[in-house]
Amino acid sequence: MLRGMKQIVIFGAKSIALGACLAVKKVCPEYEVSGFMVSSLSGNASCLCGLPVAEVDCFTDKNVCILIATPEDVQGSIETMLKGKGFQNIVCLDSxxxxxxxxxxxxxxGRFPALRNDIAEVYMAKFHRDKPLKNNYRIPDWVRPIQVGAALADKRIAETADDLGENISAKNVNYCELTALYWIWKNKLQEEKGAPYLGLFHYRRFLELTDDDLLHMKNENVDVVLPYxxxxxPDIREHHSRYIAESDWEAMLRALKELEPGYAGRFEEILRQPYLYNYNIVVAKREILKDYCKWLFPIxxxxxxxxxxxxxxRADRYIGYLGENLLTLFFMYHGNEWNIKHVGRKMLI
Known part of the structure; x- marks a missing residue:
């Protein structure tokens, strides 16, 4: 929402601004609210939420990021006024x-529960050194950020982190987003109750799913949703030859033959076709995702x-790349027995 700015000033000093301040402090720890800006102190407190309230002309740093948190019908005129005074980094908190x-x-x-779907719970992997997105996107409320590699970082960028509970967070340098999938397996899929579908996205790569699509998945008894x-x-070996050392590929094949010889027998056939499920993103029924994790992580x-x-x-992400090939093997192996559907993959920029 704030285009990568780390310190922000909130324009406004009433209820919308107060709510925005409390929310940013709680759920956006990567940002720091330094104070409130108003056109005039007349009718406004001099301090709000423990932070100073000051008139716009008191702010000399024209590069400060300003979050306009006022009624939406006056945000346009406020933005115009601020730009006229030389401020450029402005975000309007629309409805x-x-x-x-x-x-x-x-x-x-844990207050004021929302009326939202209880069909899917999808985690969005985020890393503390991810580059900021250039554009603003509305993230559905069923998509929950999870910090990956949290055991290797000094700061928190999401309420949920992959170093909580049973985890392999410290292996993120090789497993990439798969440390989040491991966390989902060990900490969410063990629960008896919960959303019927769980899954994993990246902070830049989403499946193009809407709330209506989720209802359709449930009504049509869809088992798995994957990206096209x-x-x-000539075949998917072209992909792994670019990203995976041959010695690592051979190690994976040996592990597969040792642990899952039935799948290993089909792997060569699947390798000879041109289609690869990339990016390690998937949404599936709880039991299917659990079965996939039980199969994947020992390999x-x-x-x-x-x-x-x-x-x-080592620290070269090779396990994450191998995971893409194993995801392809697993779901193509079961392609005729499960109701697998496909959607587009949205790249956030």
Whole structure:
């Protein structure tokens, strides 16, 4: 929402501004609210939420990021006024952004539950060194950020982190977003109750799913939703030859033959076709996703042991790349027995 700015000033000093301040402090720890800006102190407090309230002419730093948190019908005139005074980094908290922000805030404090779907719970992997998005996007309330590699970072960028509970957060340098999938497996899929579908996105890569699509998935008894596959020539070996060292590929094949010989017998056939499920993003029924994780992670762990150098001696993301090929194998292996549907993959920029 704030285009990567770390310190912000909130324009306004009434209820909308106060709510925005509380919410940003609670659910957006990567940002720091330094104070409130108003056109005039007349009728406004001099301090709000423990922070100073000052008139616009008191702010000399024209590069400060300003979040306009006022009634929406006056935001345009306020933005014009601020630009006339030389401020350029301005974001208007319109009703859609405010609803999304306050929904996250009230959910985080356990108050005022929202009327929202209970069909899917999808986690969006975020890393503390991710580059800021250039554009603003509304993230559905069923998509929940999870910080990956949290065990390796000094700061928190999401309320949920992959170093909580049973985890392999410290392996993120090799597993990438798969440390979030492991966390989902060990900490969410073990629960008896919960949304019927769970899944994983990245902070830049989403499946193009709407609330209506989720209802359709439930009504049509869809088992799995995957992105349309990427196409490779002459076959998907073209992909792994670019991203995976041959010795690591051989280690993975050996692990697969040891642990899952039935799947290993089909792998060569699947490798000879041009379609690859890329990016490790998927939404599936709870039991299917659980079965996939129970299948996937022992293979990856054994691959680490067989790799040269071993997984704990390196940091080059190779396990994440291997995971894409194993996801392709697993879901194509079961393609005729499960109701698998496909949607577009949205790249956030």
């Amino acid at each position: 859609e952004k405010e609803s999304a922000l306050m929904g996250k805030y009230f959910r985080s404090i 596959p990427t196409v490779h020539e 990856l762990e054994r691959t680490e042991e067989l790799s040269t150098p071993k997984g704990n001696e």
